[in-house]
Amino acid sequence: MTDDRLDPRRVHHAMVAMLFDPEYATRVRGDAAVAELSERERTLLRGVDARALATDPYRRARAVTVLLEEYPVTAAVLGIAAFERFFATEAFRGVVFGRGSMALAFGGWIGERAHGVGRLEAAVAHVRRSIDDAPRADQASLRCPPRMRALVVSAGTLAYHGRVRHLLGTDPAATLARANARRAERPPQRGAEYLIVERRDDGSIDVGTGSEPLVRLLAFAQHPRSREALAEDAVRHGATPDETGELLDDLITQDLLVRC
């Protein structure tokens, strides 16, 4: 990066990362390369009194609380310390520098760490924020609508999630702070369960089970696919070639697939 270049937005973003992550602040102040910043930008940031970055001791705790509201069972599985670590990751800086969503990036970063419950809560976070575009009849590609996510998790994940969520009560953060430990019951890790997460028109979110072929097809259709590709996927999951046309038409009629 050119040393005299200055992008105010990038400086702002770096400042945010420094506020949330003391390690990043130390890197910016140090001599090692920080690829995203020019030397002029770093010089400006080095001019900030390090103590001024610590004037709001609850900044990260508030952000953790927000994540915890969306990922309560994940917190029970991993512990709150894991949530704290998120703010020192490239995933978090990707949110800051890339105009992302913290809750969605957190779900991506969690990945399989919390097994199915992390992926289930990430799916809920996704559909909560989804904005459905009007179907485009002129387009050949099809996809599962953004308000819906299909996922394959370990058998018993939905019930486990319900049990733990109930135990956490109305204030999961307080419950977890009191417990000060991970839950003893480990999340399911065997077998398979086929879930569909859907945001209703009133904003409520339903989580239910579906058949394996349907869930796998909808998961495949999370990204736009051609009709032919979807038909091939349906055959892989048990449909006969003769019935794929009618099957896809039915899914379109039920708004489980939309043109995009």
Place this chain on the structure above:
Amino acid sequence: MSAVQLASMPAFAQRLRTLPRLGIGVSTEYGARKAKGVLDPGALRREHPELAQFLEVGVEVERGLDDDARAWAKDGAPTTYHFLDVNLDEPEDFDARWLDRVREIAAILRPAWMCGDAGLWHFGNRDRGQMLLLPPILERESIAPMAAGIVRLREATGLEVLPENPPGAAFVGRMHLLEFFAAVAEQADTGLLLDCAHLAMFQRARGHAMLDGFDDAPWDRVVELHVAGGSVHDVQGYAFVEDDHGPEVLADTWTIFEAAIGRASNLRAVVVECERNPIDVVLPIFSRVARTWGPA
């Protein structure tokens, strides 16, 4: 900004003539009155109409308006719309959904103008847990994007948009805050909202005297002033002011306010930001503001 737009928009000096003198107002935000005993702006207006001549409504579009703001607007009393959720220098922030909601809320409030801190209101996209407020980067490169955002919002709403100097414990960049906002105002051809408490924070953080930079500030563009309480804190020997809108207005803030009143020749409004305090506790602030500003 295109040449056509420049040609079609009267200069600020002309537009200024249409801005009413609102007098002394009080601020509110969504849910500000949830805590027990805090002031009811409607009651303040009934009991002290000369001290609550308008309501400055802090608006985060995602939350909308609370009952107090709606009731005030329903009475037809004057308001201003203080945004709490737009990074003026980010074109992506002016998405159609947000602008539609801004226009809907403005249609309810019928504000005399819009205003708000010209800083970083959120990181990433506009999502839960991503709100904060950082002052602008005080370098020349920040001026044009900020000015463009002000013009964009003004054109999208048909309302005057007054950028406000934000608070901060740390300020990045080499320009003086007043020099920076003078340049922004000139480029956007707009008025200014000077927050006296926020300016005191800047002067303190930079080791300036409270009135440093005053001689070069564009006082004829200052349309609104803010006065608010604050408290001094310390982190590892670093003293900073918490902009808590509490009942104690720091002496530095009064120094700036009293000096600004004497210079702001086109002043239309002064807001006392004290939304989470009992009325009787903050009445002395309003009274001092009224004494200092004097009658219309």
